[in-house]
Amino acid sequence: MKHLYLKFLAIMAGFLCLAASAAQAEITIDLRKGNVEPLPIAITNLQSNGDLGAQVTQVIAADLKRSGLFAPIDQRAFVQQISNPDAAPRFDDWKTINAQALVTGRVTQEGDGRLRAEFRLWDVYAGSQLIGQQFFTQPENWRRVAHIIADQIYQKLTGETGYFDTRVVFVSESGPKTERVRQLAIMDQDGANMRILTKSRAIVLTPRFSPNQQEITYMSFEGEQPRVYLLQLETGQREVVGNFPGMTFSPRFSPDGQRVIMSLQEKGNANIFTMDLRSRTTTRLTSTAAIDTSPSYSPDGQRIVFESDRGGRQQLYVMGADGSGQQRISFGDGAYSTPVWSPKGDLIAFTKQSGGKFSIGVMKPDGSGERILTTGFHNEGPTWAPNGRVIMFFRQPAGSGGPKLYSIDISGYNEQPIPTPAFASDPAWSPLLE
Numbered sequence: 001m002k003h004l005y006l007k008f009l010a011i012m013a014g015f016l017c018l019a020a021s022a023a024q025a026e027i028t029i030d031l032r033k034g035n036v037e038p039l040p041i042a043i044t045n046l047q048s049n050g051d052l053g054a055q056v057t058q059v060i061a062a063d064l065k066r067s068g069l070f071a072p073i074d075q076r077a078f079v080q081q082i083s084n085p086d087a088a089p090r091f092d093d094w095k096t097i098n099a100q101a102l103v104t105g106r107v108t109q110e111g112d113g114r115l116r117a118e119f120r121l122w123d124v125y126a127g128s129q130l131i132g133q134q135f136f137t138q139p140e141n142w143r144r145v146a147h148i149i150a151d152q153i154y155q156k157l158t159g160e161t162g163y164f165d166t167r168v169v170f171v172s173e174s175g176p177k178t179e180r181v182r183q184l185a186i187m188d189q190d191g192a193n194m195r196i197l198t199k200s201r202a203i204v205l206t207p208r209f210s211p212n213q214q215e216i217t218y219m220s221f222e223g224e225q226p227r228v229y230l231l232q233l234e235t236g237q238r239e240v241v242g243n244f245p246g247m248t249f250s251p252r253f254s255p256d257g258q259r260v261i262m263s264l265q266e267k268g269n270a271n272i273f274t275m276d277l278r279s280r281t282t283t284r285l286t287s288t289a290a291i292d293t294s295p296s297y298s299p300d301g302q303r304i305v306f307e308s309d310r311g312g313r314q315q316l317y318v319m320g321a322d323g324s325g326q327q328r329i330s331f332g333d334g335a336y337s338t339p340v341w342s343p344k345g346d347l348i349a350f351t352k353q354s355g356g357k358f359s360i361g362v363m364k365p366d367g368s369g370e371r372i373l374t375t376g377f378h379n380e381g382p383t384w385a386p387n388g389r390v391i392m393f394f395r396q397p398a399g400s401g402g403p404k405l406y407s408i409d410i411s412g413y414n415e416q417p418i419p420t421p422a423f424a425s426d427p428a429w430s431p432l433l434e
Contacts, residue, residue, distance in 0.1 A: 026130060027100050027123050029069055029158045031389070035413045038071035039157065042099035044082045045075070046119065047106040052142060056107055056117065059146035062190065063164040064153065066407075067390075068414030073099055085120065094124045101130075101157065105149075107142075114138060117145045121153055131156050143192060144433070151432075163385035164189060167430045168392065169207045169216055172196060173402050173423035180402070182425075184218060184231070189385075189429070191419035197231065209430045210253045216428075217241065217251040217260055228262050230277075242275055242282065250293045255301045261285075263293040272306055272323075285323035296340045296348075297321070298365070305329075305339040305348050305365070316350060318365060329367030338381055341365075344388035347410065351380045351393075360393050362410060373412040378403075383429045392418065394425040 029039055043061045046053035064070035079093040085104040094102050105119035118134040133152060135145055144165060151162030172185035172194075182203050187194035198204055202222035209216060216231045226247040231238040241251065247265040254261065258277055263270045271286045272295050286292040290310035297304055305318050314337050316330040330336040334354025341348055347362045352372070358379040363370040373391065377398040382391045389410060396403040402423030408415045418424075 041101040042073045043103040053107045056146045060150045063150035161387045163387045170427040171425045208252045211257040261295045299345045342388040349382035392427045
């Protein structure tokens with residue numbers, strides 16, 4: 001599985017252009033409208049010798065459909081069967097089935113064994129090519145090619161960066177409820193290519209990616225002493241982050257990857273510390289008799305959001321990266337926890353417990369504009385897609401055997417289950433792969 005961590009060979013070899021691309025008017029999806037009507041898009045099977053082209057197409061279509069912004073048209077409705085993806089299509093045939101956008105292309109194998117994937121995105125009603133690109137990589141990376149193509153289509157039609165070429169690390173839960181085994185696992189954002197990262201039966205919690213995606217920090221009860229670990233994804237090597245006498249928990253990387261921020265328990269209370277990963281020096285940021293935990297940096301690294309019960313109940317607070325200016329930002333009914341700053345910096349996601357239910361919501365960094373996205377018996381642990389458009393979380397419905405992963409748009413629409421082989425909790429979304 002090592003190939004998942006290697007860069008593509010000449011990932012974008014060039015652009016494919018036709019004369020038809022001269023038109024200026026382009027279709028776009030306006031994400032400011034909230035609940036957007038999905039755009040009808042026709043995605044033809046990428047031509048290939050064998051089934052690979054159809055497999056790539058299926059992944060592209062699934063990515064776009066799952067976003068809630070696109071409605072792939074059933075291929076059985078297609079009037080024109082594309083025989084030459086280099087030629088302009090018969091646009092009237094695609095207008096007949098109400099396709100506003102069209103994807104064509106091919107997948108071929110080069111003489112040196114590399115895979116070449118080409119695609120073109122067409123604006124059907126303007127009769128123009130919007131984008132054309134080709135990619136080279138190793139054949140085993142064909143799913144990544146599909147995700148990258150979906151990202152390119154998403155970005156061209158929405159104006160925002162895609163999030164399909166990403167991974168999710170999470171806690172995989174198996175076995176009976178009274179003897180549940182919790183292990184770290186990693187998968188593509190659509191649930192494919194899942195593999196277990198830790199073999200120990202010790203409980204693991206709160207895995208988080210480093211900005212460079214090569215490391216994960218997490219909490220483990222191995223040796224019956226809760227500690228924060230660093231795990232190298234490519235080599236499998238791991239190490240304890242500091243030899244602290246008390247329990248360490250809720251670790252997360254700083255945006256530059258040079259520090260880990262976490263909580264350290266001392267005599268019944270917990271405060272927030274940072275550790276410089278180069279010098280291993282620690283800095284204390286909070287000093288209260290309360291429980292301060294779940295810290296998360298703003299994307300510029302200048303501020304930190306965290307939860308604290310210093311006011312008698314869990315609420316959200318924001319402070320400077322040096323611990324200065326600690327200020328409460330949540331004031332609604334109920335308890336607030338697990339805050340995480342959006343990659344865009346404009347919102348903070350959180351878990352809210354009120355009236356016997358758990359909700360996933362968002363608010364602005366000053367606490368204004370609170371919105372609840374979804375409510376259930378037990379929802380928890382939000383994590384952001386790298387474009388700040390989608391949130392993943394875990395839910396355990398009443399009476400169910402265990403938790404499962406879900407995603408939802410920040411508009412509160414398009415809630416989707418994320419397939420996992422076993423029960424799953426504590427998801428963390430990676431940045432876009434390199």
